[in-house]
Amino acid sequence: MLGRIRREAEKLTINGTGIQGVQSMSAQYNSVGGSPLRNLGIDDIKYLPEGPQTARLEVDTLLTYVLPSGLDLGPSLDPMQNFTGDLPFSGVIDYGSKQLYFTDAYLETYGVSCGVGEIPHSVTTSVIYGDFGTGSFPAWAQASATDPSLNITSYNSMEINLDEFKTNRVSSFSVEVATPRVPIYTVGLDIPTGVIAGTPIEVNVNFNLEVDDYEIKNMRFVPDETTFRNTTITLNKNNSSTPLLQYSFDNMLLTSESFSAGQDSNAGVNFNLRTFILR
Amino acid sequence: MATVFYDKAAVNVSFGDINETLLASNCSINLASPSQPMYAIGNKGPLGQFPAGARAGDMSFGFITSITGVYNAQKGNIINFLASGIKNSSNSEASGVQIKCAGITGYGFLNSYSFSVASNSVSTSSASFTFFGSGVQLPVSGFLYGETNETPSQTGLLATGVVHGRYTSLTPLRTTIASPTETANVFGADYSLSMAHSPVYKLGQEFPLTTFYTTAQESINVTEDIFDNALAFDETPKDVTLELKGLGNIGHGGMLIGVSGAKQQGTSMTAGLDDIIRTQKSLTAVY
Numbered sequence: 001m002l003g004r005i006r007r008e009a010e011k012l013t014i015n016g017t018g019i020q021g022v023q024s025m026s027a028q029y030n031s032v033g034g035s036p037l038r039n040l041g042i043d044d045i046k047y048l049p050e051g052p053q054t055a056r057l058e059v060d061t062l063l064t065y066v067l068p069s070g071l072d073l074g075p076s077l078d079p080m081q082n083f084t085g086d087l088p089f090s091g092v093i094d095y096g097s098k099q100l101y102f103t104d105a106y107l108e109t110y111g112v113s114c115g116v117g118e119i120p121h122s123v124t125t126s127v128i129y130g131d132f133g134t135g136s137f138p139a140w141a142q143a144s145a146t147d148p149s150l151n152i153t154s155y156n157s158m159e160i161n162l163d164e165f166k167t168n169r170v171s172s173f174s175v176e177v178a179t180p181r182v183p184i185y186t187v188g189l190d191i192p193t194g195v196i197a198g199t200p201i202e203v204n205v206n207f208n209l210e211v212d213d214y215e216i217k218n219m220r221f222v223p224d225e226t227t228f229r230n231t232t233i234t235l236n237k238n239n240s241s242t243p244l245l246q247y248s249f250d251n252m253l254l255t256s257e258s259f260s261a262g263q264d265s266n267a268g269v270n271f272n273l274r275t276f277i278l279r
Numbered sequence: 280m281a282t283v284f285y286d287k288a289a290v291n292v293s294f295g296d297i298n299e300t301l302l303a304s305n306c307s308i309n310l311a312s313p314s315q316p317m318y319a320i321g322n323k324g325p326l327g328q329f330p331a332g333a334r335a336g337d338m339s340f341g342f343i344t345s346i347t348g349v350y351n352a353q354k355g356n357i358i359n360f361l362a363s364g365i366k367n368s369s370n371s372e373a374s375g376v377q378i379k380c381a382g383i384t385g386y387g388f389l390n391s392y393s394f395s396v397a398s399n400s401v402s403t404s405s406a407s408f409t410f411f412g413s414g415v416q417l418p419v420s421g422f423l424y425g426e427t428n429e430t431p432s433q434t435g436l437l438a439t440g441v442v443h444g445r446y447t448s449l450t451p452l453r454t455t456i457a458s459p460t461e462t463a464n465v466f467g468a469d470y471s472l473s474m475a476h477s478p479v480y481k482l483g484q485e486f487p488l489t490t491f492y493t494t495a496q497e498s499i500n501v502t503e504d505i506f507d508n509a510l511a512f513d514e515t516p517k518d519v520t521l522e523l524k525g526l527g528n529i530g531h532g533g534m535l536i537g538v539s540g541a542k543q544q545g546t547s548m549t550a551g552l553d554d555i556i557r558t559q560k561s562l563t564a565v566y
Contacts, residue, residue: 032399037438039302039343040380041289041426046438048526049445052399184555185398186464188448193464198553 005096012059014091017079020146021062023121027093027100029055029132052185052192055132056125057105063112063120063235065146066244077244079146080124083107084179086197086279090130092137101137104130106181106195112233112247114155115172115208120235129183129192151244152235161232168209171268173233175247178202200276203249205231207273210266216257227254229273249275287425288381290340292357294374299348299357302441304403306340306380310410310419333478333485336418338378338385339407344394344442346525346534355534358406362392362472363537366495366566373476373492378408382424385410388476388490394442394523396449397467402442402523411478412486439527442534446524454505454560463503466557470521470536472497495566497538506548506558516540519562538564 012019033049059080066077074082083089083106090103105126114120131137152158160170180198217227232248252273261267290303313332316325342358350360361376375386387408394404410418444467454463474495478487499519519541524533541562548558 033437037302037343037441039289039304040285040306040340041300041303042286043289044436046436048401048438048441048443049399050401180553182553182555184464184466186466187396187398187444187468188446188450188465190399190445196555 003096009094009096011094012091013094014079015089017067017146019059019061019079020065020148021121023060023062025057025059025093027055027057027102027128027132029053029128049190052129052183053190055102055128057102057128058123058125060123061121063122063152063245064150065148066151068147078112078122080107080122081110081245083124083126084110084177084201088130088195089126098134100133101135102128102130102132103137104128104191104195107179108181110177110179111174112245113172113174114158116155118172119154120152120158127181129195151237157236157238159232159234159236161234162207162229165209168211168214168269170207171210172208174204174206175233176204176206178204197279199279201279203252203275203277205233205247205249205252205273207271209269209271211269214269216259216269217254221254228252229254231273249273249277251275281423283381283423283425287427289426290342291379292361292376293379294357294361294376297348297350297357301340301356301358302343302345303340303380304342306338308336308338308380308383308385308419310334310336333480333487334412334418336385336387336410337390337407338380338387338410339405340380341403341405344396344402344404344523344525344534345440346442346523347440353535354532356404358389358392358404359534359536361389362474365389365474365492366472366497367537367539368492371491371493373490375411375413375490376408379421381426382421383419384421385419386413386416388492389474390476391471391473393469393471395467395469396442396444396447396523398444400444402444402447402525409476411476411490413490414484414486414488416486418486437526440525442523442525446526447522447533449501449521451519451521452499452501452503452562454501454503454507454558456505456507456509461505463505463558466502466504468502468521469500470497471499497541497564497566498544499538499541499562501560501562502557503560504555504558506556507546507560510543510546514542514544516542516564538562539566540564 032051032053037046088104093100105128107126109125111123182196182198183192184194228251230250234243235245252275255272255274257271289300291300312334314328315331345356375388387410391407396402412418449465475493478490519538521536522533541564544563546560550556
């Protein structure tokens with residue numbers, strides 16, 4: 001009989017913590033041994049590895065569940081945000097009775113976004129320099145889980161601190177953090193001897209506004225009228241003003257603006273703020 | 280028809296009763312017949328173009344460093360075997376080897392050999408030969424034709440016996456310093472060997488009577504992460520043996536390259552964006 005595995009039989013565990021609110025996840029590798037050897041007078045097909053073997057992990061998670069307050073599990077209550085630093089993580093994906101393990105994963109991008117009518121969610125992509133798949137691994141059963149109570153439930157549980165928002169309505173925002181990684185490979189090994197947390201970290205914040213009096217800058221504003229902004233986005237606990245997650249960046253550079261209008265929509269402006277953070 | 284696709288153009292090297300088809304990725308053959316114009320007083324134009332030297336050719340090819348053969352009880356490929364034999368030879372009179380590609384054959388003397396090893400990469404080598412010809416034997420002969428392969432094998436196999444940075448540690452090349460106590464990580468190495476041959480010509484014959492091997496120089500450039508500033512005015516020579524390994528050589532011996540009396544002649548460091556500082560040192564040995 002053909003069976004199938006549905007969401008109730010799937011779970012993601014990272015460093016022993018069960019990640020809840022996962023909307024989608026994908027893990028994949030492309031074997032570096034997939035290229036055939038080619039030579040003059042070729043008379044057979046032989047394969048050999050070329051390049052370092054890595055894998056990728058992508059996770060899309062609702063921010064309804066965060067780490068329990070009061071535990072010293074990192075500077076942020078979002079477990080994935082804590083890996084934007086230089087620490088790797090390991091984990092396991094359970095699907096049915098099978099497990100897929102990974103070790104030495106490093107976050108490469110971390111993003112948070114929300115729009116009107118949506119629940120805030122985070123999207124992360126990670127590169128795995130260690131092992132991936134099946135094999136002999138420690139039993140990483142879920143030792144704990146993120147707080148099972150619903151903490152951040154919708155777009156009305158947030159505060160955005162930016163001048164324009166007093167008179168213009170934000171319809172959506174996104175925060176994207178790119179954390180570069182530099183693996184160091186030596187001869188004689190197929191795993192890196194170290195992974196350097198690259199610098200600077202690039203942060204992009206995008207806002208979509210339904211505008212009232214927002215004024216688009218002249219595109220030749222650099223350098224005479226270069227615009228820097230401080231931005232703070234705070235996600236509060238449900239039905240409370242208790243802040244749970246905060247994304248705050250100073251001196252972000254306005255890098256792009258776009259205007260859009262349609263016969264069936266309000267005038268809208270999209271603009272991007274960017275900053276770079278040195279580790 | 281002279282249209283030959285690459286799959287019918289294997290590079291084969293033979294010496295005595297041994298021969299090996301190399302995993303070549305490129306090959307070039309050149310043949311030159313040098314001539315020079317002659318002028319004389321009383322003539323405005325040249326008297327003509329006259330031979331300025333014997334016809335000679337050369338051949339160079341790049342190949343994947345393989346460890347598929349066993350020569351003199353040493354694993355390796357025929358080029359490494361030839362290089363080792365020539366640089367350590369006690370007999371000055373050299374003998375060439377026959378090299379063949381797509382129907383073109385030459386009788387050549389190895390004048391350079393190099394290989395590089397880098398982390399997680401397949402090692403590549405290159406070699407070049409000079410064709411002097413011999414007696415009445417032309418430097419290059421034959422015509423282009425596609426050589427029929429043996430029955431092609433379509434079975435998926437792992438390319439065992441190919442040198443790979445994953446399995447080659449190059450431990451003897453690591454720099455160590457005493458204060459602070461550190462041992463370098465080796466990221467890669469480039470090896471090169473150049474050899475000089477001297478053909479002896481006699482009157483009444485275009486091609487050389489014989490050819491002598493004269494000198495050889497080999498160098499290894501190592502990329503690592505320690506800058507050793509204690510380079511001496513007169514460095515102590517040392518013997519180094521490199522062992523190149525690949526798939527199928529795990530736990531077994533690999534191809535050995537013995538470097539005798541190598542002196543470190545330089546050290547350097549480079550820094551670039553988004554990378555660690557890498558250092559280089561160069562070792563040179565002469566024969």
